[in-house]
Amino acid sequence: MKLEKTCIKDLIIIEPLVFQDERGVFFESYNKMKFHDLGVDVEFVQDNQSFSKYGTLRGLHYQNPPFAQTKLVRVLEGEIIDIAVDLRKDSPTYGKSFRILLSSENKKQLLVPQGFAHGFSVISETASVMYKCDQFYNKASEGGIKYDDPFLNIDWGMDLDDAIVSEKDQILPFIENCNSLF
Numbered sequence: 001m002k003l004e005k006t007c008i009k010d011l012i013i014i015e016p017l018v019f020q021d022e023r024g025v026f027f028e029s030y031n032k033m034k035f036h037d038l039g040v041d042v043e044f045v046q047d048n049q050s051f052s053k054y055g056t057l058r059g060l061h062y063q064n065p066p067f068a069q070t071k072l073v074r075v076l077e078g079e080i081i082d083i084a085v086d087l088r089k090d091s092p093t094y095g096k097s098f099r100i101l102l103s104s105e106n107k108k109q110l111l112v113p114q115g116f117a118h119g120f121s122v123i124s125e126t127a128s129v130m131y132k133c134d135q136f137y138n139k140a141s142e143g144g145i146k147y148d149d150p151f152l153n154i155d156w157g158m159d160l161d162d163a164i165v166s167e168k169d170q171i172l173p174f175i176e177n178c179n180s181l182f
Contacts, residue, residue, distance in 0.1 A: 001028070001035075003040070007093070008084070009091065011098055011113065013111075014110075015107065015109075016029060016107055027107060030072065042134045044072065044133060044134050046132070046135075047130060047132050049128065050129050051126065051127070051129075052127055052164075053126050053164070055121075055162055055163055056164045056165075057158075058119055058120055058121075058166075059117065060117035060147060062144065062145075063138060063143070064182075065181055067135050068114035068135060069114060069133045069137075070113050071111075071131045071133055072109055072132040073111075073131040075104050076130055077128040078128060079122075079127060080101075080120040080124075081099060081100075081121045081123055081156055081157040081158075082100050082110050083099055083154055084117070085152060086098075087182045089180075089182060097152050099155060103124075117143075117144065121163065143180060144168075144172040146169070146171075146173060147163075148160055151174060152175060
């Protein structure tokens with residue numbers, strides 16, 4: 001496994017060691033000992049999975065403390081543009097977003113630590129996304145930022161006029177009015 005730091009502190013890309021032969025492909029997507037050796041000590045307690053069609057945009061979501069979540073995001077099938085936004089008010093990168101292509105082909109994973117909002121857009125015909133969380137979901141702690149916040153100016157890899165967005169995500173506040181407690 002290889003760990004790659006990003007331009008935002010604590011937000012990291014993880015690339016597994018992939019073995020491929022005439023039978024297909026094998027790789028470890030998660031190994032607690034190997035993550036520990038890379039300096040990533042997270043105790044995951046919940047796995048979530050979504051299946052979405054092209055044009056679906058999910059996010060930007062977070063949970064406030066004490067139920068804030070670290071997420072390890074990967075794509076089982078298809079391609080997504082994965083986005084993380086730093087909400088840590090004492091961070092020099094507060095309000096900055098990070099964008100990465102995650103796909104079943106590149107097998108990259110994004111570790112999104114507590115203190116970030118997270119979302120993704122589906123740019124393939126369909127996509128199946130799985131992510132591990134280090135805290136259980138808690139409805140009372142959830143928050144979000146509207147996907148088209150002009151301050152963030154996120155490139156979702158699609159025309160936002162054609163995006164499929166839930167009603168809940170359409171009415172989220174911009175970052176300046178979000179209820180983040182980070």
